[in-house]
Amino acid sequence: MVTRLKTALVALLLAAGTAHAADDTFKIGLILPMTGPFASTGRQVDGGVKLWMQQHGDMVAGKKIQVILKDDGGTPDQTRRIAQELIVNDKVNLLAGFGLTPLAMATAPIATQAKIPELVMAAATSAITEQSPYVIRAGFTLPQVATPLADWAPKNGIRKVVTLVTDYGPGIDAEKAFSSRFTANGGTIVESIRVPLKNPDFAPFLQKVADSKPDAVFVFVPSGVGSVFMKQFTERGLDKSGIKLIGTGDVVDDDILNDMGDVALGVVTSFHYSAAHPSPENKAYVEGFKKLNGMRPNFHSLGGYDGMRMVYKALEATKGNAEGEALVAAMKGQSFESPRGPVTIDPATRDPIQNVYIRKVEKVNGELYSVEFATIPMFKDPAHK
Numbered sequence: 001m002v003t004r005l006k007t008a009l010v011a012l013l014l015a016a017g018t019a020h021a022a023d024d025t026f027k028i029g030l031i032l033p034m035t036g037p038f039a040s041t042g043r044q045v046d047g048g049v050k051l052w053m054q055q056h057g058d059m060v061a062g063k064k065i066q067v068i069l070k071d072d073g074g075t076p077d078q079t080r081r082i083a084q085e086l087i088v089n090d091k092v093n094l095l096a097g098f099g100l101t102p103l104a105m106a107t108a109p110i111a112t113q114a115k116i117p118e119l120v121m122a123a124a125t126s127a128i129t130e131q132s133p134y135v136i137r138a139g140f141t142l143p144q145v146a147t148p149l150a151d152w153a154p155k156n157g158i159r160k161v162v163t164l165v166t167d168y169g170p171g172i173d174a175e176k177a178f179s180s181r182f183t184a185n186g187g188t189i190v191e192s193i194r195v196p197l198k199n200p201d202f203a204p205f206l207q208k209v210a211d212s213k214p215d216a217v218f219v220f221v222p223s224g225v226g227s228v229f230m231k232q233f234t235e236r237g238l239d240k241s242g243i244k245l246i247g248t249g250d251v252v253d254d255d256i257l258n259d260m261g262d263v264a265l266g267v268v269t270s271f272h273y274s275a276a277h278p279s280p281e282n283k284a285y286v287e288g289f290k291k292l293n294g295m296r297p298n299f300h301s302l303g304g305y306d307g308m309r310m311v312y313k314a315l316e317a318t319k320g321n322a323e324g325e326a327l328v329a330a331m332k333g334q335s336f337e338s339p340r341g342p343v344t345i346d347p348a349t350r351d352p353i354q355n356v357y358i359r360k361v362e363k364v365n366g367e368l369y370s371v372e373f374a375t376i377p378m379f380k381d382p383a384h385k
Contacts, residue, residue, distance in 0.1 A: 026063040026315065026322055029086030031097040031107070032122075033074035037198075040224040040255050041099040041300050042071070045121050047293035048304025049096075051285075052312075054292060060312050061320035068092065074099060076106040083107045087114045093322045094119060096307055099300075100222070101125040101169035108132040116324040117331070119311065121303035122223075125169035126383035129350045134324055136331050136350040138307035139300070140272045142170045142220065143177035143383040145248045148356045148376045149218070149270035150181035153246060158215045160188050161246075164205055165220040167194035174220035174248055177382065182218075190214045200225065202232040210238055219247035223300055226251040227260055234263045249274070249370060252361055254298035257368045264368055267361045270376075272354050273299040273340040276369035285339035299340075306338050310345065342378065349384045 030049060032042035049067060058065045068090055072078040079098070086092045087110065095111060096119040098104035104123040108131035111118035120128055120137045129135045153161065163179060165171035171194065179189050190212045193205050200221070209217045217238070221229050229251060233239060245251075249271025252264055275286050275296050285305070289297040314330035315322070332347040341355040356379045359370035 023091070023322075024063060026060070026065050026094075027090060027092040028065065028067045028311065029083065029090065029092035029095045030067050030069045031072050031079055031082050031086070031095065031103070032069065033099040033103075034069070034071035036073045038074045038099050038222065038224060040253075040298075041122050041222075042097075043293075043295070044223075044255060044298050044300040045097060045099065045304035047289060047295070047297065048121075048301035048306075049308050051289050051292050051301075052305050052308035055288065056308075056312060060315045061318070063315060063320050063322070065312075072099075072103060074103070076102045079103040080106045080110065083110045087116065092116070094311065094327065096311075097121055098123045101128060104128045104135070105131060105169075108135055111135060114324075117327050119307050121307040122300045123170075125173050126351075126381055127169070134328055136310070136328055136345065137352060138310055139303035139352070140354070141351055141381040141383065142173035142248065144351075144354075144379060144381040145271050145356055146174045146177040146220070147181050147382050148358065148379065149246060149248070149268075150178045150187070151185060152268075152270070152358050152374070153182060153216065154185045154187045158187070158244065158246070160190050160214045161216050161218050162191045162193060162209045162212050162214045163189060163218045164193045164195065164202075164209060166197050166200065166222055166225070168197045170222070171220050173383065178218050195221075197222070200228065202229050203236065206232055206236045206238060209243065210236060210241060214243060216244035216246050219245065219251045221251055223250050223253050223298065224256065226253050227256045230260045230263055239263050244268070249299060249359070252370055254296050254370070257361070257370070258296070260368065264361045265363065268358065269370060270356055270358050271299065271370070272356055273302050274357065274359055274370040274372060276364060276371050277340060277357070278372070279339065279341065281337060282339040302338060302340050306336070306343065309336060309338075310334055344378070346380065346384075349381065351381050351384065353378050353380045355379065
């Protein structure tokens with residue numbers, strides 16, 4: 001019975017997939033957590049999508065672009081159900097969004113069955129693109145942004161580190177990438193701590209960090225959770241203990257950085273985007289994003305903005321051919337100047353190759369920003385051999 005239902009679903013998805021090509025409308029099913037603990041990710045990605053369309057219109061290669069936004073609340077079962085409905089009922093040409101790794105993973109088999117692209121704008125575990133030939137990523141991967149910090153730390157007096165990461169795909173990716181490079185560079189991982197994804201209470205874990213007396217604690221938490229971590233880091237007195245706080249840029253996410261207060265000053269992170277990135281493209285982007293969405297853009301906003309760029313450029317290249325394989329082929333190898341810097345979509349892995357920056361939180365014109373002071377140019381995800 002289950003097999004029959006699965007076969008019927010595959011047939012429905014395939015039928016829906018073949019029904020798209022003749023239509024003059026190109027439909028994008030945008031699935032994001034717009035409510036729940038990861039709603040800031042959804043708001044930021046959606047803000048980037050809206051800004052791109054405001055700037056570039058809704059007609060490409062004779063197709064009218066229609067975005068259908070759906071809230072999955074950050075739950076994989078919801079994401080899977082919404083993806084199926086968008087394909088079968090709404091006959092979308094492309095699925096996009098995916099605020100967390102489990103949500104992107106849950107949808108990959110559906111993208112394969114329906115033969116339509118799954119454009120990952122936020123989720124950052126390396127293995128996502130390996131789940132389907134139809135998955136392509138606009139954002140970044142955790143090994144890509146964690147590894148350069150493991151090169152920087154030992155050169156700057158950090159020899160003993162405790163890693164503290166959220167216990168799911170990206171956190172484990174960040175932990176492994178940082179630890180393997182850091183130890184190869186002569187550093188010591190004193191302890192590896194993993195914190196639950198749901199309802200995290202960092203206090204008991206931070207006590208372990210304090211007891212270990214490392215030179216630094218390397219942190220990864222999902223976008224939006226950094227303020228909770230920083231509050232508890234201060235409450236435990238770690239900010240005055242001499243233990244440095246380093247990590248990937250999620251912990252000082254631009255969306256919430258300004259509300260953290262001076263405790264965030266001096267935090268060193270490695271990442272692919274800061275709202276303070278000093279390029280003319282980024283200054284215009286930050287201004288336009290703030291005007292349209294009423295908030296400072298963070299790194300996830302770029303996943304939405306550049307993801308839409310990838311779709312528009314692919315449709316131009318295919319002259320409006322909306323078939324899944326043609327679109328994915330047209331996205332592979334794209335190179336462009338983003339507000340984050342130069343980006344190339346690796347044709348082999350379907351992941352971005354891009355600059356990674358080492359940054360320090362400083363006060364600029366009365367506001368907190370991650371100010372870049374070193375660049376690792378066009379860095380490829382080291383997890384992909």
